[in-house]
Amino acid sequence: MLKVNQLSKSFGHKNAVKQLSFRVETSQVYCLLGGNGAGKTTTLNMLLGFIEPDSGYAEFNSIDLWKDRRVIQKSIFYLPENINLYSELTAIENLKYLTQLSGLTIDEATIKKALIECGLAEQAHNKSTRAFSKGMRQKAGLALARLKDAKLLLLDEPTSGLDPSATYEFVQLIQRLKAQGATIVMITHDLQCACLLADEIGILQAGKLVQNITNNDLTLEKLEQYYFQSTI
Numbered sequence: 468m469l470k471v472n473q474l475s476k477s478f479g480h481k482n483a484v485k486q487l488s489f490r491v492e493t494s495q496v497y498c499l500l501g502g503n504g505a506g507k508t509t510t511l512n513m514l515l516g517f518i519e520p521d522s523g524y525a526e527f528n529s530i531d532l533w534k535d536r537r538v539i540q541k542s543i544f545y546l547p548e549n550i551n552l553y554s555e556l557t558a559i560e561n562l563k564y565l566t567q568l569s570g571l572t573i574d575e576a577t578i579k580k581a582l583i584e585c586g587l588a589e590q591a592h593n594k595s596t597r598a599f600s601k602g603m604r605q606k607a608g609l610a611l612a613r614l615k616d617a618k619l620l621l622l623d624e625p626t627s628g629l630d631p632s633a634t635y636e637f638v639q640l641i642q643r644l645k646a647q648g649a650t651i652v653m654i655t656h657d658l659q660c661a662c663l664l665a666d667e668i669g670i671l672q673a674g675k676l677v678q679n680i681t682n683n684d685l686t687l688e689k690l691e692q693y694y695f696q697s698t699i
């Protein structure tokens with residue numbers, strides 16, 4: 468379980484995140500929404516340890532995210548908006564190399580299995596990733612998360628720039644990872660995707676959490692209402 472408690476961060480006089488608290492249970496997806504400049508990236512950067520909070524804390528499975536950084540880094544996987552792979556290497560070579568960097572030795576059959584589970588067609592496994600679309604890169608990225616056995620996935624605007632079919636495939640993939648026990652935090656501007664995937668949705672406005680919505684048969688129309696009421 469991820470517990471974020473009273474997290475705050477200012478840049479000079481700008482309060483980017485103000486006393487932010489939320490919880491994400493194991494096998495649940497939490498979507499953080501908000502307009503430009505609302506504090507989503509700052510929050511993600513604090514969870515990733517890139518930015519130190521001024522106050523507050525976050526724990527994953529009762530381990531403090533900052534005090535036990537090395538322990539926690541093994542559990543966290545960050546999927547940036549645009550995932551970088553080594554373009555001269557194939558998908559399999561990328562995953563072999565990237566898992567080796569994490570101290571893992573994983574055989575090719577296991578890598579292929581992870582790629583297939585994450586929806587990357589077999590004919591792409593031995594191709595250079597230079598010409599991979601964003602959707603294909605994401606599949607390879609999430610296969611890496613599987614191979615590293617990451618328990619907490621932090622996703623940054625994963626559906627921006629994806630076409631509707633790729634978005635649909637992404638939603639299905641996240642649902643599978645969730646069913647396999649991943650805890651997921653996703654920052655996004657994609658209300659439809661949040662509606663489909665999230666168990667809980669937080670809406671940030673000027674650094675403050677102004678809504679925390681439990682997704683009980685939430686419709687897109689209802690979420691749009693919450694969103695526009697909170698952010699305009």
Ligand SMILES: Nc1ncnc2c1ncn2[C@@H]1O[C@H](COP(=O)(O)OP(=O)(O)OP(=O)(O)O)[C@@H](O)[C@H]1O
Nearest residue numbers: 478481482483501502503504505506507508509510
């Ligand atoms: N390094 C920084 N120095 C100064 N101000 C910053 C810094 N990083 C973020 N901010 C400010 O903090 C506020 C929150 O920014 P943040 O990037 O977290 O918003 P966001 O919700 O991710 O926005 P977007 O959707 O546009 O990416 C903004 O006003 C931004 O200008």
